Amino acid sequence: MEAIQAMIRRKGETAKTNNELRRKGWIPAVIYGSETPNLSIQVEGRVLDQALRQQTTNKPFTLVINGNKHTVMVYELQRHPVMGNILHADFKQINMNEKVHTSVPILMTGDPELGVATLVRHSVEVSCLPGDIPESFTVNVDGLQIGDVVLVKDVDIPATVDLALDEMEVVISVLPVKAKSDESIDAEQAAEAVSEDAKAQTEEAKKV
Numbered sequence: 710m711e712a713i714q715a716m717i718r719r720k721g722e723t724a725k726t727n728n729e730l731r732r733k734g735w736i737p738a739v740i741y742g743s744e745t746p747n748l749s750i751q752v753e754g755r756v757l758d759q760a761l762r763q764q765t766t767n768k769p770f771t772l773v774i775n776g777n778k779h780t781v782m783v784y785e786l787q788r789h790p791v792m793g794n795i796l797h798a799d800f801k802q803i804n805m806n807e808k809v810h811t812s813v814p815i816l817m818t819g820d821p822e823l824g825v826a827t828l829v830r831h832s833v834e835v836s837c838l839p840g841d842i843p844e845s846f847t848v849n850v851d852g853l854q855i856g857d858v859v860l861v862k863d864v865d866i867p868a869t870v871d872l873a874l875d876e877m878e879v880v881i882s883v884l885p886v887k888a889k890s891d892e893s894i895d896a897e898q899a900a901e902a903v904s905e906d907a908k909a910q911t912e913e914a915k916k917v
Contacts (some may be wrong), residue, residue, distance in 0.1 A: 712771035712778065713760055715740075718749040727797075736795050740772065740781060742802025750774060754795060767811045769839040772800060780805055782839070803839055810836050810873060813843050815864070815880055819851035824883040826850040833861060833880065834873035841869040848881055857883045 718730075718737065727737045736754045741747045752772075760770065766783040773779075779802050787797040803809055812832040820826075833846065846864050853859075862876035 712773045713752055713756055715750040715752045715772050715774045717774060718751050731796065736798055738798040738800060740774070740779060740800040740802060742779075742781075744804075745779065745802045748774065752798065757798065758795060765814070765844045767813065767842055768844065769803060769805070769842075780839070782809065782811070805839050807838070808836050808871075809839055809842075810834065811842060814845045816845050816847045817850055817881065818847055819849045821850050821853040821855075821857070821883045824853070824855035824885055825887075826853065826881055826883050828880070829882050830878070830880045833864070835866075835870050836873050837870040841867065843867065843870065850881060850883070853883045855883055855885050 715738070730737055730751055731754070734754050735751045736757055738750050738752055739747060740750055750772075761783070764770070766786065769780055769782050771778050772781045779800075781800040781802050783798060784801040785799040786795055788794065789796055812834050814832045815828060815830060817826055817828065835842070846866065848859055848864060850859070858879045859881035860876065861872060861874060861878045861880055864880065866872065
């Protein structure tokens with residue numbers, strides 16, 4: 710990912726001024742870390758959104774503030790509850806030579822032989838160097854049967870990545886296809902009866 714340019718915000722800004730920033734296409738944000746004093750900054754919304762589309766939020770990238778480069782990770786994003794656009798961002802400065810704790814999403818591929826594969830955990834917590842953070846863990850569920858489970862220990866995890874949870878924890882479970890309720894069955898039968906009655910009336914009309 711290319712470096713993202715940021716500007717330091719003026720002190721004493723209020724919610725009103727933050728809303729004005731957003732209307733102009735900027736996102737209010739903050740950066741902090743052990744080697745960086747807390748700074749209120751602003752980044753161009755379009756650039757940040759495009760950058761986060763190119764990689765997951767758990768990967769490090771470079772933030773440039775007044776010509777100074779900072780290696781950061783997204784610590785928190787606040788999005789609009791309806792529109793989904795970014796309202797505020799928290800960036801944490803990191804050291805590429807020190808391990809970080811983060812979460813990695815789990816993705817499924819394939820189809821079970823019977824049943825429906827369901828994610829019990831959508832992500833797993835890991836600890837590793839920032840450069841070793843996987844974008845995701847992909848699990849193939851082809852051939853699994855009803856009642857089968859995939860445990861954390863079954864996920865293909867690189868040797869450079871340490872798990873931060875019990876390896877016997879279930880991440881995927883194969884469940885039976887949900888049976889139709891009595892109400893839905895009755896509704897389908899009623900709809901079929903109406904359809905058949907309409908067809909019969911049409912055929913009678915053709916005979917007249």
